[in-house]
Amino acid sequence: MTEDIITPALEVHDLTVAFDRKPVLWNIDLKLPEGKLVGIIGPNGAGKSTLIKAVMGLLPLSSGYVKLFDQPIDDVRKRISYVPQRESVDWDFPASVLDVVLMGRYGKLGLFRRPRKADYDVALDCLKKVGMEGYINRQISQLSGGQQQRTFLARALAQQADIYFMDEPFAGVDAATEKAIISLLRTMTEAKKTVIVVHHDLQSVTQYFDWVLMLNTRLIACGPTATTFTQQNLQETYGGKLTLLSDVGDLIRREHFPNREGVIKQPKTI
Amino acid sequence: MNDLYIIITASLVASSCALLGCYLILRKMAMVGDAISHAVLPGIVIAFLISGSRDSMTMLIGAGLIGILTTFLIEFLHKKARLQTDASIGVTFTWLFAIGVVLISLFAGKVDLDQDCVLYGEIAYVPLDTLIIGNQSIGPRALYIMGIILAAIILFIVFGYKELFLTTFDPAYATAIGISTTLWHYLLMGAVSATTVASFESVGAILVVALLIAPAATAYLLTDNLKWMLALACMAGVAASVTGYYIAVWLDGSIAGAIAMMAGVIFIVAMLFSPTHGIFTKKFSRTASIAS
Numbered sequence: 005m006t007e008d009i010i011t012p013a014l015e016v017h018d019l020t021v022a023f024d025r026k027p028v029l030w031n032i033d034l035k036l037p038e039g040k041l042v043g044i045i046g047p048n049g050a051g052k053s054t055l056i057k058a059v060m061g062l063l064p065l066s067s068g069y070v071k072l073f074d075q076p077i078d079d080v081r082k083r084i085s086y087v088p089q090r091e092s093v094d095w096d097f098p099a100s101v102l103d104v105v106l107m108g109r110y111g112k113l114g115l116f117r118r119p120r121k122a123d124y125d126v127a128l129d130c131l132k133k134v135g136m137e138g139y140i141n142r143q144i145s146q147l148s149g150g151q152q153q154r155t156f157l158a159r160a161l162a163q164q165a166d167i168y169f170m171d172e173p174f175a176g177v178d179a180a181t182e183k184a185i186i187s188l189l190r191t192m193t194e195a196k197k198t199v200i201v202v203h204h205d206l207q208s209v210t211q212y213f214d215w216v217l218m219l220n221t222r223l224i225a226c227g228p229t230a231t232t233f234t235q236q237n238l239q240e241t242y243g244g245k246l247t248l249l250s251d252v253g254d255l256i257r258r259e260h261f262p263n264r265e266g267v268i269k270q271p272k273t274i
Numbered sequence: 275m276n277d278l279y280i281i282i283t284a285s286l287v288a289s290s291c292a293l294l295g296c297y298l299i300l301r302k303m304a305m306v307g308d309a310i311s312h313a314v315l316p317g318i319v320i321a322f323l324i325s326g327s328r329d330s331m332t333m334l335i336g337a338g339l340i341g342i343l344t345t346f347l348i349e350f351l352h353k354k355a356r357l358q359t360d361a362s363i364g365v366t367f368t369w370l371f372a373i374g375v376v377l378i379s380l381f382a383g384k385v386d387l388d389q390d391c392v393l394y395g396e397i398a399y400v401p402l403d404t405l406i407i408g409n410q411s412i413g414p415r416a417l418y419i420m421g422i423i424l425a426a427i428i429l430f431i432v433f434g435y436k437e438l439f440l441t442t443f444d445p446a447y448a449t450a451i452g453i454s455t456t457l458w459h460y461l462l463m464g465a466v467s468a469t470t471v472a473s474f475e476s477v478g479a480i481l482v483v484a485l486l487i488a489p490a491a492t493a494y495l496l497t498d499n500l501k502w503m504l505a506l507a508c509m510a511g512v513a514a515s516v517t518g519y520y521i522a523v524w525l526d527g528s529i530a531g532a533i534a535m536m537a538g539v540i541f542i543v544a545m546l547f548s549p550t551h552g553i554f555t556k557k558f559s560r561t562a563s564i565a566s
Contacts, residue, residue: 060450081452093444097300098500107444110436111451118436143498163451 011074013038013167013198014059019068021051021058027221028054032068034226036215039196041189043203043213043229047242050220052202053089056169060086072167082111085165087156089172096145101155104144105131108162130161135184150181157185167198175204186212209233276401279414281519283400284533286420287473288485288511290427294466295490296500296507300442301462305360306345307486309367310463311470312479313344315374318471323381334468341467342460344370371479395478397529416476423472430465431504434458439500477530484534485511492537492544495551510540 012035019032029051036042044052057063059070061077072080085108108130109123119127131137134154139147147155153173160168174182189199193214200217203209209216209229216233218224218241225237298307314337321336344366351362404411405418431438437458441448445455466486473482493506518533525532546554 057446062446062449078452081450084450086447086450088444088446092446094300094302097443098494098498098503099439099443100499103439103500104443107436107440107447110440110453113436115437116433145498159447169450 009035009037011038012036012071013040013073014200015071015074016059017069017071019055019058019070020066021054021063022066027066029058029219030222032219032223034217034223036198036200036217036226038198039193040198040214041193041212042198042200042215042217043209044200044217044219045203045206045209045241046219046224050241052219053171055219056086056171056200056202060084060169083166085160085163085168087160087168087170087173090149090152090156090175092171095147095152099144100140101131101136101142101144101147102127102140104155105158105162108159111163126164127158127162130158133161133188134158150177153177153181153185157188161188161192165197168192168200170199170201172202172204206238277519277523279401279417280397280529281516283414283417283420283476284397284515284519284529285512286417286424287476287482288489288515288533288537289508290420290424290469291473291482291485292489292493292507292511293427293431293504294462294469295486296493296504297438297442297462298466298486299490299494300500304487304491305363306348306463307466307470308483309348309363310341310344310466311482311486313367313370313374314340314467314471314474315371315479316340316377317374318474319374319377319381323377334471337471338464338467340370341470342464344467345460345463393478393480394528395474395476395481395530397476397533400476419472420476423469427465427469430461434461438462477533481530481534484537485514488534488537488541489514492541495541495544495548498550510537510544514540 014034014036016032016034019029020027021029032055044055046052054063058065059072059077061070070077072084077084102124105127106119106123109119109126113119113123128137128140131140134157136151136154136158139151139155144152144155153176157170157173160170173185177185189201192199201213203212210233213229215227216229217226218232218237220241220243224241225232295304295307298304317337317340318333321332324336325332347366348359348362351357351365352359355362357365400414400416403415404413405415406412437448437453440453441455441458449455470479470482470486473485477485489507489510490503492510493503496506497503514537515533518536519529521527521536522529522532544552546552549555
C-alpha cells in the first residue's frame, strides 16, 4: 500500500506506541514526500494525534524509529513546526497575540537572546498572512476560536520551518477561516514545505489534500488522494462505523469531486 | 533601624516568593510550591546534622536537592503509580515533612532548630543575627542571604524569560521545537526550593506558602501581561510586608502572621475591585451601562 519515495520528508519505520501496554499505534511503516499537503484521517481513537506526537518525539516509542529529511529528529528540530490542538493550552494566559507569535522565533534565537527587530518583522508579516494584523496587541483571552487558530498558525509560520504538523487546525473554526487556512497551506506546499494535517471531515478530503494517510491503530493506506481515498480503504479504516461512509463513497464514485491528479489516461489498446 | 531591617528582609522574601509564585500559578502548580516548602524540612535537618552548623550554603544545597526529589516523587507517583496529581502531592510532602519533624525531635538536643521556629519562623530575631566582617557588624545575615536570592531569581527570570514563558504556556510546542521542558521545570523547582529554604528562618514553612501564592494570585487578577504580573506581584508582596509589620507592632502579635494575613487582605481587595475581573467593578459597570 505504501508508495516508494526516493527523498522522503518523513520516514517512519516499525513504529509502535503503547499506553499502559495497550498499543495505540501498531507497526506503522510509511514515507511521505516533500512539498505535499497530507491529511491524516481515521475514526476517533485511531491514534491520529498520537502519530504526530510520536513522530515529533513528544511521546516515548515502544519500538521503531522516525527520520525527518533522512536525519534523526533531534538534529532537525529547527526545521519542524507544530500546531497543537487549540484546547491544549490555557487561553487565559497573560499574553498578547504578538507574544504568542514571537514564540515561533524562540527556537532560532537560542538561549539568552531576546527577539530583535527582524524577529518582530517576521512575526508581523505572518500575522498579516493569516489576516490577524488588526489584533496584534489583543489579549489572547479575548480571541474567538477562529482567531486563536489563526494565531497558532501565525506562530508556526514565523518559525519558517520545512515541515509542519497540525493537529485538527479546522476544529471549531468558521467556514471563512477554514477557507483562509487551506489556501495558506496551499501556498506553503507550493513553496516546497511539507504540511501534515490531522483531519476529521471526510467530505473535504478530496478537495484539500494531495496525499492521505488512513489510520486505525494500524496504517490502512498512505498515498496520493486520488488512488488511496477509495471506498475499500474507507471501509477498512472506519469498519462501517459511519453511515456517512457510504455517502462519501458514492460521491467519489459519481465523481462529484474533481480528481486532482487529472484524468488518468487509458493505455492505448494495441 | 531594627524596624527597617525587618521590613526590608520581609520585602525581599515576599518579592522572591512572588516572582516564582507567578510561574507556579500559571503552570497550575501552586500546590507544588506548598509541597516543596514543607518537604525541604528533612533536607535542612540532614544538612545541619552533616555540617554541624547553620551555614546557609549547606542548607541551601541540602534543601535544594530534597526539593527536586519532591517534584520527582510527585511525578513518579502520578505517572508510575497512576495516582492523581493532587493525591500524589498530598502523600509526598506530608511524608517528607513528617520525616523532618521526627528528625528534629530525635536530635533536638544537638540541633539548633525547633519546630516552632521551622513552622512559624521568627522574623523579629532577624536583626540579632548579624553578619560580621572583621570586627564590624554590617547588618543582619538574613538580609544579605535574601538579597542574593532575589538577585539570583531576577537574573534567572531575565535570562530565561523566553524559555520560562514558552514552557509555561505551551510545553508540547516547546518540546517540538527543541526547548527542554524538563530542564526548565527542574530549574524552576530548584529555585522554589532554594527560596523556600532561605525564607524559612524569617517566615517559616507555613507562611512562605502564603507569600508564594497570594501576591501572585493578586497580580493575576490585575493584569493580562506577564511582565506586569511579575511587577505587580512584587508590589503586592512588599505592600503586605510593610502593612503587615506595622499591624503586628500595633497588635503586638506575630509579624510573619500579620504579613501573610495582609497578603490575603490585598488579594481580597484585588478580587473585589480589579479593573478587569473585579466582582464589584463588573457589577458597577453593568449598572452604569444600563443606566446610560
